[in-house]
Amino acid sequence: MxxxxxxxxxxxxxxxxxxxxxxxxxxxxxxxxxxxxxxxxxxxxxxxxxxxxxRKSTATGRRYPNGKYHKQIRIEENATGFGYEKLFHEYLTEIVSEVWVEDPYIRQLYNFLRFCEMLIKGPCKVKTIHLLTSYDEGIGRSQQMTALEEIKQSLSNYGVTLNIDFSSSIHDREIRFNNGWMIKIGRGLDYFKKPQGRFSIGYCDFDLRPCHETTVDIFHTKHTKKM
Incomplete structure (x- = not known):
């Protein structure tokens, strides 16, 4: 500080x-x-x-003549107050109906589930989520697919379709909304530290969970590319 x-x-x-x-x-x-x-x-x-x-973060923003916008947030080590709702709510407007998540290392699947829950609770009317990731050889493809299929089935109960694709060549991490906003988080969705225990503060509420140091870059453009 x-x-x-x-x-x-x-x-x-x-x-x-x-x-x-x-x-x-x-x-x-x-x-x-x-x-x-x-x-x-x-x-x-x-x-x-x-x-x-x-509030151990710094944020800078710049709007360019061609309509593009760039804002950068630096989250410091052990900072709190950066749950998904706080980070994304400004960009999840009511017209958001489609979301793209590109992250080669979706390893904490509960984090991805929390992200999906935020989309359902938000003011947006999300109908489709596209996930592009890589296979997790650590826990095994079978266990990974079982968890993702369970998330997919649960989302369908809320009228949301989850499309899952795998790639061994993707590297960048980014999240895009069909209203033109794009968020790139250095550590992807897994920027939270593991809680000290199942009954420790921050286990359930991500706003109270300490973060790893990372950088968040937020862009806006009139055209959002498709995967």
Missing amino acids: SRAGRDGTAALERAGAETVKRAVQLDVASRFQESLVCYQEGIDLLLQVPRQMR
Whole structure:
């Protein structure tokens, strides 16, 4: 975190502590209504401190004359607050009906499942998801296909078709929506660290899960190529 960021966090912490201190004084003086307002304001200020500390990322954006757009987000090691909903919601508009996921190393299939769940819950009306990946020799093709087929069947219950293709030559990782947005994540969908245990904070909520260091590049163009 930059010095300016640290100074801002410290200022929030001081302001919150002073406001809570003032609330206690008003409480002792039986000025309960004023005390309640100060308690609320002080707690709100203090709650902003961890949120600001979690935002360990930098983002830069640039729009080009030809209509193309590029934004880059750098996620630092162990940063939190970067669940799929937070990262993608801005680009999943209501007109999104088709999604392409190209990732040679879809190894944490629960992460891909979480991504699909986000698409179903979002404001978009996704009807088709295209997945292009490679075979996972680690767990075996049979186990990999069984898991993907289960995801495919589950998606069909929500009216979503999952098309699965395999390639041994793909290298790049990218996610495209048919509204023109393209997101490239250095580590693909598997940028989250493994939780410390099945009952540890962050196991279920990806916003609380620490991340690996990675870079996210976001583009927009009027034409999205097909796989």
